[in-house]
Amino acid sequence: MSVTSQNVGPVIHYKEVATLSSFQCPILKPTNYTVWATRIKTILEENGLWEMIEPLETTEPDVKKDKTITAYLFQSLPEDLVLQVAKCKSAKEIWGTLKTRHVGVDRVQKSQLQTHKSEFELLQMKEDESIDSFTAKLNAIVSRAYGLGSTLDESTLVRKLLNSVPEKFIKIVASIEQYSDLDEMTLDETIGRLKTFEERIKSKISSLVENQDKLMFTRHNGNHGRGQ
Template identity: 25%
Template sequence: MTTPTASLLPPVFNGEHYHIWSVKMKAYLRGQGLWQYVEEERQPPQLGPNPTLNQIRMHEEEASRAPRALSHIHSAITDLVFTRIMACETTKESWDKLRKEFMGSDTRRNMQVLNLRREFETLRMQEAEKVKEYVDRLMNIVNKIKLLGVQMPGSKIVEKVMVSLPERFEAKISSLEDSKDLTQITMTELVHALQAQEQRRLLRLEDANEGAMLATYKGKSMQGNYRKATGEKRGKERSNNQWNKAGGMRNFPACSHCKKKGHAEYKCYFRPGIQCRACKQFGHIEKVCRNKGE
């Protein structure tokens, strides 16, 4: 006897997110061919007189389908949830009990739908938000409304996306209006067109940023070179002009002591009143003394 694989096991409901579990469980029961016994509480036909063995076998198979569907529901819920439906005898009664317990009454469900519709109508795409992020938020609300039993037409969702886009998509919307019938465009086509526009805009922004960074780098480099050249020029000017200042070599007249230019008289090495520390004579300093060695 083969054991069922994990993919064939029903989804387990622990009391949270009933709307998700109900969709999965409905698909599971349909895959097993048992959903009609939950939805309609279908009963097997009665056997006629003198049934054949094949008719008896088919009748037994049909009669076992409703209890099998109920068994699948029991195995798909935890013990805490099972206490809510343990008194229910039929599959439909158990399913409706779970729906009432975890989805609320029709009044409460209608209020939930009304709140979700209001959120759907007021939702707007943010300026810095991407198209996919906004569409995901929008479709999340739509899916919640569908789980509550209310269907929303695809054309209304497309219209909602187009009227709630930021100003940067105005050119794309105008292009779509000129080239296509917006009443026939699908949500997938619209999202792909908007994403293409968004990608082109991002590429242009990246190119503009790279150009600005390159221009800034060149400007700083040229400014640095200019400052360097200016500094070198100023240094040369200072070096060239230091001899033209007051007290420079070219501006001094000939010294009255040594008859040479380029220094002031009070700094001359051959002043009459100065005494040499080497030979003790007057008229010169030790640096230019000829008798210093002796």
């Protein structure tokens, strides 16, 4: 038994739809293409389907897999987009059409990549900024570049982070560079060590402020007693 969406192309079988139930496909919107594409790609990879979008030399055509990918994509598209891509002959063509629509032609894409590259190179952590806030900015730039087909290896991100933090982190940065292999170190590990050091700084500042308050309170009481 099968169910057919009116005017939306290939037939999607119930058996195929059942395999989609464990994943909630995000809906593509005009402003979320990068995140949407990343999530859909992960779902397809998990199900061994991504090779139909980016085939290897040994990848053979598979009609069933192609229809399954189409089912995923149709689930994640608003109605107007479904109707626009329904005439595409394969899931790969649907994916390419959506990418072209949202990413732009090659010339525009290169321009966008250059912009993200400049943002990445100029990004520096402010003195009063937290590690979490800064790494969120860093990851946002990386994600946008990834959506345009550009990837940065882990060691590049680690070095960028270490070179971007303020001078108050110089001790931990020096320790990491001296005792760790930056080519093997992950970004998450680097963030974790910087955050630990950040918490120690906050704790010391908090303790210092508390001690100063106590000292001022003691002096105030002493002066008040002498006055009496």
